[in-house]
Amino acid sequence: MVDFEIQENHSLHQTGGLSSKRLVVRRGRAFKVTLMLDGRPWEPSSQRLALQISLGDMSAKMLVNFTDKWFDTDRWSARVYPGDLRRRSITIQVFAPVRSSVGLYQMLVHIDDAQERRSFLVGTFVLLCNPWLEEDPVYMPLDVLLDEYIRSDYGVVYMGTDVNVVQRPWSFGQYEPDVLEACLQLLQVSPQHLSNKHKDYVLRADPVYLSRVMCAMVNSSDDMGVLEGKWHGTYKDGVGPTEWSGSADILHRWLASKGKPVRYGQCWVFASVLCTVMRVLGIPSRVVTVFNAAHDTDGNLVVDEFYSSTAEKLTLSKDSVWNFHVWVECWMQRPDLGLGFDGWQVVDPTPQEKSAGTYRCGPCPVAAIRGRCLRTPYDAAFLYASVDADIVRKMVRSGRVVSKTTDSEWVGRAIFTKSVGSETAEDLTESYKKIKVRQEQLMGKLTSKSTTLSHPFHHSAVSCLQSGTLSGPTEEDGSSLDVSIAVDGEPTAGESIDLTVTLTNKLAHHRVLLEHLNAQLKEFNRSPQKSFWKSHKEVTVPPFEVFTLQHSIPASEYESFLSDDDIVKVSVVIKDVNTKERVLATQDFNISTPKISIQVEGGDTIKVKKEHTAVVSFTNTFNKGLSSAVLTVEGYGLLQGKQDARLSVLQPGEKMEKKVSIMASTKGTKMLSATLSHGGSSKVLSRSFHKVSVNS
Structure with missing residues (x-):
């Protein structure tokens, strides 16, 4: 038998809460296991004790040494804790090399003497990246950043338009039961693993590879991925993208369905789930919103738009500009690219265009996008266009273009992420591009402008040769x-x-x-x-x-x-x-809609397995009544299913209310959500989210 000393190891390895049943540790740091010998005790004078660690067909065998020397950081090694060895238990320190592959490992014990070998399969453990360790390529030196980009299970997604930015809270949920299991299963069912298990296991040491694999696995377009996307029509055979408020529910549904995609996602859902997965694997990550994000289908860094002579937008172009688009930035070194490309990398799981034959995008250095290094792996030109393409607006009359202008300031008007340690927005626009329009006015509409944290490890954008001369329509001169x-x-x-x-x-x-x-x-x-x-x-x-x-x-x-x-x-x-x-x-x-009030009696911090009451209400601020009004409340990890209140007519100035009893079985950040619909329509008039912190 083995005692994996889970509580102590999880505390030392910053993995507390990721699993209650498995040992979860980080590479490059020793962990402790205690072997309990039920049969004959180990005699160190005449027997050798060895541990064998295996990931698939990759295996490392190490003799358990009696030494005070520190471990060889380039290989697996083990040593006995000083102590009384006459007992029928032995405590051992095991060291995983910093470049070890991420995954679920098996541990075997071998006891050899002159007559026989006794071997035991003692259990499994999970090995993750280690952003606390300087030698790890995902290292972050500031604890305040690790709190935000690894430990935190709560985030904010920015949506709407650059004129009126909307904040939507999101529960990443990495501490929910079985979220870790879902992430491990994603690795096991990826096309890379199924086609060549050994190669996949070897490459899992590289965060660039891990992010590329997981980026493809969050969408289901090419594989047994998590989410199926849908951007129009009804969502009656699934869950509408706007209804999700956290990643855990989505990952649980995917795991329970044995790889059947969850319906449905859009960009912020894909990105938020990927952020959860990467934080679980130990790669610092954050969700980023680009306002007025271009989708350049033909790769010329120009988006064509067509309008009638009476100002109506026409659907004559395959190019498009989304009012907002959400992707993920992951933090890592890029030794494959050379100096100047370490730091934040864009990884976009929303299935838009294929990268090397698969729906995925990145990881691409933010520095490469700002430096216009369009040939940088992966997908730099597409991402550059997303934040800095020109818009060519063409006016059409009787099938003929009668005027044409170029707008070089519309795309990428603002790029936001949640600030470190607060719910205000951090403006990342200058990290991606040279500022063409001042952002203060945009930020003022959202909240007071937060101070951008100066990172001592921030790399400035490098100078790059452009991939050829790129030309496009220029704005007509001489307009009067x-x-x-x-x-x-x-x-x-x-x-x-x-x-x-x-x-x-x-x-x-x-x-x-x-x-x-x-x-x-x-x-x-x-x-x-x-x-x-x-x-x-x-x-x-x-x-x-x-x-x-x-x-x-x-x-x-x-x-x-x-x-x-x-x-x-x-x-x-x-x-x-x-x-x-x-x-x-x-x-x-x-257009801002009337808000739904969500209040938890006694405050927004509640205790595990203790019942609390939440009061949800909506007041009709319109000048007319709302027929067939339905107020619906739900909350993954707090409520079983949906609960609602109904009124045949909600009169002007009238308030409708629903009280619900909530109780959480696990710690972490949970989300209550409420919607108000009316008129028998599936369209939602108002939607609100409310964060609840659960402590033991």
Whole structure:
């Protein structure tokens, strides 16, 4: 028998909570095991004691030594703790080399004497990367960063638009039961492992390889991966992407289904699950949101957009720009690339384009993206376009392009991640690109600007040769008219949307201008639908005048079909009646919906296995009643299934409430979520999340 000294080892190896039934340790650091000999005791004077460690067909055998010397860091080794060896138990220190492969190992004990060998399979243990160890390629020197990027089971995902950023909390859940088992199983069913087990086991020592494998395994497009993606239509045969609030539920469903993909995910779900997996494996990771992220299908670093002469966005291009896109950054050294590329690496599990024949992306150094090193492995050109492509907007009339302008500031307007130790946003934009637009105004809409932590190990972007000369349309010179469109204040459901169109006449004479303004509803990753509101106006602008036009879209124009995650695109075309010159301006924004209140009686920190009450309520702030109102509450790890309250009509100013009893069986960060739908529609009007901390 063996005592793996789980409690002590987990404390020393920073693995507490990852498993209650397995020993989980980190490479490059010794761990303790105690052997209890049920039969004849070990006689060190006449017998040899050896341990054998195996991962698949890889095996290392080590004699257990009596020595005070430190371990040979390049190989597996073992030594006996000083003590009384006449007892029928022996305590041994085992050392795993810092470049050991990640996985589930077997341990055997061999006792040899002159007559026989006795061998015992004593159990298994899990070996992970060690970001606390300087020799490990995933090393991070600051404990405050390790708290955030390894230990923390809670994060924030940024969504919406750069005009009105939405914060969504996420429970990474790496301390939930069997999440570690799911991560280990992902390695075992990956195509790399199934096609060549030995090669896979050897390569698992490399965090670059691990991140590439796991990136592909989080989506199910090529393998037995975790999540199936879906970006439009109904989600009745699964769970809608917006309904998830944590990774553990998703990984549990995948593990229980024996590799059948969980339905459904979108970019922030894929990224958040990958962040969980990488933190479990011991690779520091964080979730990052790019606002106005380009999807450059033809690789020319230019995204084409088409508009009608009356400012309606048309679906004529395969290129697209998502209002936001979420991926993961993982921290590691890149000896395969040379100096200057260590640090944060982009790893994107959302299935968009194939990389070496598989739906995955990265790891690509952030420094390579900023330095425009487009040939850097992996997928640098695609990721560069995501944050810094040019938008070429073409206006079409009667099948002919009548004007064309280039916008070099739209893509990658803001890049955010959760700040270290707080729930404010850290602005990463300057890490990816040279700032073209100041970000203070954008950050101000979200929260007070957080101070970016200066990392002593941060590598500045390296200078790179570009992969050939890249050219694209340039903005037309000599335009005599400037046009911009802005949303006034924070658009809120139930209220009118106020817009300001600003015109600047650069000529020395009056101009008669025709304004075409319209609004279209859209999803964050798709082209907009047909216009739901239009305005046409003729104005005369004096010479060298800055002229403003005020517009208001009544709530009645949009509230009947709006859901909590819809986005509005407003576009304006100004046409000079005499010269026929046309100028386009556009803006996307999301509408804030009434909030659902979630309160836990006694506070948001609760005890394990103790019942608490949560009160969930919604007040109708609209000027009309909401028919068939349904308030639904759920919380993985806190509630069994869903609970709801229903009203035939929720009158203006009326509040509906649902009390639920919650109880957690494990420690960690849990999430309560609530939705409000009405009118018998599956569309959700409002959605809220609430973090609950569970202590023993």
